[in-house]
Amino acid sequence: MKQNWWKALTVVLLLYVSVAGLLLPVPRLAILNETIRNLYFHVPMWFGMTFILAASVYYSVRYLRTPTPALDIRAHEAARTGILMGFVGLATGSIWAKYTWGEWWTNDPKLNGAAIAMLIYGAYLVLRSSFTDEQQRARVSAIYNIFAFATAMPLFYILPRLTDSLHPGAGGNPAFAKYDLDSNMRLVFYPAVIGWTLLAFWLAQLASRVSLLKLKVYEKQLA
Amino acid sequence: MKNSLLKLRPALLLLLAVLLPMLRAAAQATAPVDQPEMADALRQSGKIYVVVAVITVVLAGLLFFLISLDRKLTRLEKEVRE
Incomplete structure (x- = not known):
């Protein structure tokens, strides 16, 4: 109970988003119509993914400075949560694309960049599972994790902006342009980003605690 | 020819003065129909x-x-x- 205020905040924000996200007014736009409300659910997945993957890199760097199994577990579980959010983001984006652009997948730089970045992170999981030695696994995957983040972020946020793209927030224009998001939508969008990001951290924390417990129990059995 | 047009000018202006607000009203009447669904x-x-x-x-x-x-x-x- 000591430092759980942010979990209460997660609950409040997500419940608020699910109510206000459907009820508050949104701009009437052609093609998008009512699907503009997907912004409160699809985009926060990517925000949450970015923040949790950054946290994973933070733990990986800390692991390389002071190698402890706990830091490796935290980095791994954070990365796994980030990968989960990324795949949910891809799936929700694909559904949205079908009903606005007419295709499940378009060869758009933003979409392909995101897909390649997810494959890079998929390789992280494969790499981890290919080691039998725990210290070697922790060290090599920490290094790979740092490089994966450095490669994935330009694929998400920089390269799509250098070319034309259907996707908002690409093709030179930032997604936060004043004509993209009106003040009514900000009332839900920002809480949604914070809420879903906090949920990602909560899930990662729970998963890490289970793994840490497993490690402790295993150590006790050996002792 | 030129003279006849000049003579008609007040009448044309009057016609525009009547028609233009009507066009605007017509545009407003159709606007909700054109709005996205x-x-x-x-x-x-x-x-x-x-x-x-x-x-x-x-x-x-x-x-x-x-x-x-x-x-x-x-x-x-x-x-x-x-």
Whole structure:
């Protein structure tokens, strides 16, 4: 109970988003119509993914400075949560694309960049599972994790902006342009980003605690 | 030719003065029809609240599960520490 205020905040924000996200007014736009409300659910997945993957890199760097199994577990579980959010983001984006652009997948730089970045992170999981030695696994995957983040972020946020793209927030224009998001939508969008990001951290924390417990129990059995 | 047009000018201006506001009114009358389609009927009938209620209950259930999982873990951590 000591430092759980942010979990209460997660609950409040997500419940608020699910109510206000459907009820508050949104701009009437052609093609998008009512699907503009997907912004409160699809985009926060990517925000949450970015923040949790950054946290994973933070733990990986800390692991390389002071190698402890706990830091490796935290980095791994954070990365796994980030990968989960990324795949949910891809799936929700694909559904949205079908009903606005007419295709499940378009060869758009933003979409392909995101897909390649997810494959890079998929390789992280494969790499981890290919080691039998725990210290070697922790060290090599920490290094790979740092490089994966450095490669994935330009694929998400920089390269799509250098070319034309259907996707908002690409093709030179930032997604936060004043004509993209009106003040009514900000009332839900920002809480949604914070809420879903906090949920990602909560899930990662729970998963890490289970793994840490497993490690402790295993150590006790050996002792 | 030029003279006849000049003579007609006040009449033309009068015609425009009458017609232009009418065009504007006509544009305003058609504007709601041209507006993009939204789920207005769903909102007017109040059924949207049914959807909101269902989503809220599902989310609340999932979050409640997460909270109880968190508490179980805290208890287990205490046990292992002892």
